[in-house]
Amino acid sequence: MTSKKEVRILLVGDPGVGKTSLILTLVSEEFPDEVPAKAEEITIPADVTPERVPTHIVDYSSQEQDEDVLQEELSKSNVVCIIYSVDDDDSIERITSYWLPYIRNHLGEDHKTPVILVGNKCDLMDFSTEEVMRPIMNDFAEVETCVECSAKTLKNISEMFYYAQKAVLHPTAAVYNSEEKELTLQCKKALTRIFKICDLDNDSILNDDEVNLFQLKCFHAPLHAQSLEDVKAIVKRNISDGVVNNGLSLKGFLFLHTLFIQRGRHETTWTVLRAFGYDDNLQLTKEYLSPKIHVGLGCTTELSFQSLQFLKILFQKYDEDNDGHLSPPELQNLFSTCPMMPWGPDVNNTVCTNHNGWISLHGYLAQWELTTLLDVPRTIEYLAYLGYRYLNDSQLSAVTVTRDKKIDLEKKQTSRNVFRCHVLGAKGVGKTSLLQGHLNRNLRYVATLNKEHLSSFTINTVQVYGQEKYLLLHEVDVAVSDMLNPTEMNCDVACLVYDVTNPRTFEFCARMYMKHFLDSRIPTLVVACKTEHPAIRQDYIMTPAQFCNKYKLPPPQSFTCIDKVNKEVYIKLATMAAYPHVREIISRDERLYLKIGLVTAVLAGLGFLVYRMNRSSS
Numbered sequence: 211m212t213s214k215k216e217v218r219i220l221l222v223g224d225p226g227v228g229k230t231s232l233i234l235t236l237v238s239e240e241f242p243d244e245v246p247a248k249a250e251e252i253t254i255p256a257d258v259t260p261e262r263v264p265t266h267i268v269d270y271s272s273q274e275q276d277e278d279v280l281q282e283e284l285s286k287s288n289v290v291c292i293i294y295s296v297d298d299d300d301s302i303e304r305i306t307s308y309w310l311p312y313i314r315n316h317l318g319e320d321h322k323t324p325v326i327l328v329g330n331k332c333d334l335m336d337f338s339t340e341e342v343m344r345p346i347m348n349d350f351a352e353v354e355t356c357v358e359c360s361a362k363t364l365k366n367i368s369e370m371f372y373y374a375q376k377a378v379l380h381p382t383a384a385v386y387n388s389e390e391k392e393l394t395l396q397c398k399k400a401l402t403r404i405f406k407i408c409d410l411d412n413d414s415i416l417n418d419d420e421v422n423l424f425q426l427k428c429f430h431a432p433l434h435a436q437s438l439e440d441v442k443a444i445v446k447r448n449i450s451d452g453v454v455n456n457g458l459s460l461k462g463f464l465f466l467h468t469l470f471i472q473r474g475r476h477e478t479t480w481t482v483l484r485a486f487g488y489d490d491n492l493q494l495t496k497e498y499l500s501p502k503i504h505v506g507l508g509c510t511t512e513l514s515f516q517s518l519q520f521l522k523i524l525f526q527k528y529d530e531d532n533d534g535h536l537s538p539p540e541l542q543n544l545f546s547t548c549p550m551m552p553w554g555p556d557v558n559n560t561v562c563t564n565h566n567g568w569i570s571l572h573g574y575l576a577q578w579e580l581t582t583l584l585d586v587p588r589t590i591e592y593l594a595y596l597g598y599r600y601l602n603d604s605q606l607s608a609v610t611v612t613r614d615k616k617i618d619l620e621k622k623q624t625s626r627n628v629f630r631c632h633v634l635g636a637k638g639v640g641k642t643s644l645l646q647g648h649l650n651r652n653l654r655y656v657a658t659l660n661k662e663h664l665s666s667f668t669i670n671t672v673q674v675y676g677q678e679k680y681l682l683l684h685e686v687d688v689a690v691s692d693m694l695n696p697t698e699m700n701c702d703v704a705c706l707v708y709d710v711t712n713p714r715t716f717e718f719c720a721r722m723y724m725k726h727f728l729d730s731r732i733p734t735l736v737v738a739c740k741t742e743h744p745a746i747r748q749d750y751i752m753t754p755a756q757f758c759n760k761y762k763l764p765p766p767q768s769f770t771c772i773d774k775v776n777k778e779v780y781i782k783l784a785t786m787a788a789y790p791h792v793r794e795i796i797s798r799d800e801r802l803y804l805k806i807g808l809v810t811a812v813l814a815g816l817g818f819l820v821y822r823m824n825r826s827s828s
Contacts, residue, residue, distance in 0.1 A: 635707030
């Protein structure tokens with residue numbers, strides 16, 4: 211895999227050094243009897259190049275073309291070959307006195323276009339000029355390598371163009387510091403991330419099984435047992451702690467890649483880097499991080515079974531003490547392959563944690579469901595950082611796009627597992643307590659919370675007729691005008707909250723319902739908070755019960771969390787979200803919930819019987 215779609219090679223050099231002869235010899239595989247002043251641009255098809263990339267070879271002739279053409283070609287080229295004649299000292303001296311400074315002057319001092327030094331006519335000399343070229347390569351970082359060839363005897367002709375191709379497709383500068391003779395910091399960082407992803411048991415060692423999986427994923431071929439032992443032996447000889455407990459350590463892994471590059475096998479390291487989504491600048495590509503996903507109007511996004519399994523495995527990998535919770539260092543370690551932590555401190559008040567505020571597996575999966583529902587591109591991006599594609603396909607397999615809610619209403623059933631509830635109410639009515647109660651936290655716990663880290667979201671699972679569903683509560687901060695924007699209206703169920711001890715709070719609920727939910731298809735539940743206290747008559751033309759009866763809403767639901775949390779409210783909200791088509795009947799016969807549950811159970815039983823019959827018949 212390469213990020214380049216084609217390679218453009220430009221040949222420059224003094225007149226008479228053999229630029230044109232080299233091109234013609236490559237094409238015809240024989241030395242030309244007559245050599246024109248300039249060869250026409252040729253294109254080598256992808257299927258005949260080692261890297262399967264179309265390659266354009268461009269000749270420059272100072273006799274036929276002016277300097278403007280040269281500058282234009284320099285700007286378009288991916289690699290420049292400076293041709294010199296091994297038997298001509300002037301052409302060698304001109305490499306540093308003219309050509310390399312000229313290229314820098316036009317492309318910039320820190321340009322990234324690789325340069326290959328090509329000594330032609332080596333058939334005329336008994337010794338090599340490589341020793342002369344070494345200081346030049348040290349002084350000019352852009353010079354990738356030097357190769358000697360002969361157009362007349364066809365020596366190293368194809369190799370010369372292969373090196374040029376290689377310099378573009380597997381650039382040295384990004385991965386290796388020639389002066390320091392070690393990997394660049396950016397390359398070390400990328401390879402360290404790859405090592406952590408491949409270290410499936412999180413023991414800081416790649417055992418034989420992990421190495422073989424890595425080999426299969428990157429090179430599509432297994433590593434033979436003897437080859438693996440040979441690799442480990444090389445590492446042991448060169449670096450003391452490169453092999454630990456018969457497994458490859460991070461130091462050993464980095465050493466191997468240093469060795470590959472020093473031996474001219476850049477393509478090995480680049481194959482690994484590109485398998486994990488890196489481009490030529492060692493940045494993860496947009497295509498790797500953010501494959502396009504289409505989410506139609508009225509559709510929602512949830513985690514697929516595949517991604518839930520991946521995330522569970524990831525949790526277990528980093529839960530080092532196996533206590534079912536991620537401590538802050540464990541959570542930091544889990545996200546160490548990401549550019550930053552995706553969750554802020556408010557996550558502890560968004561999902562279930564233990565008494566230390568450490569996220570449980572249940573809370574961890576709930577947070578991922580929240581992210582997937584509200585910001586699916588973020589889920590897709592972070593799954594790429596975490597290595598989802600190493601064990602699975604594209605991140606698109608991690609997301610289930612549900613069908614349009616309108617179809618659910620028409621069919622009177624839904625397969626969705628995550629529902630969104632918007633909580634609205636006047637200030638101080640108990641919305642925070644309602645949200646935190648969803649995480650099984652009582653009023654005494656809520657009183658201890660750091661207000662700066664409070665979240666306007668909480669998410670937890672709720673049992674709806676034997677099926678586990680996620681219910682996301684979102685406290686909507688209503689503007690002074692009482693107007694809700696389309697996003698604030700985009701929910702599966704609305705919860706209007708009032709305080710039974712404050713006579714002026716139900717009026718807000720009634721006003722919001724009449725303005726926004728009366729004519730919508732959004733099921734609405736009125737919740738009476740602080741019912742541990744005696745109720746005071748509300749300053750409204752109707753009592754809350756009369757209002758709900760008039761508009762065919764369920765009766766006001768009592769909520770208190772002073773000691774034990776009243777969970778019935780969450781079950782009711784989740785049920786209304788899952789069965790929105792029965793909203794007008796609920797107020798007349800709440801036993802309908804029981805009927806729905808029985809029907810659901812019967813349908814599930816029938817499905818099981820059909821499955822068993824099909825199994826037995828097959």
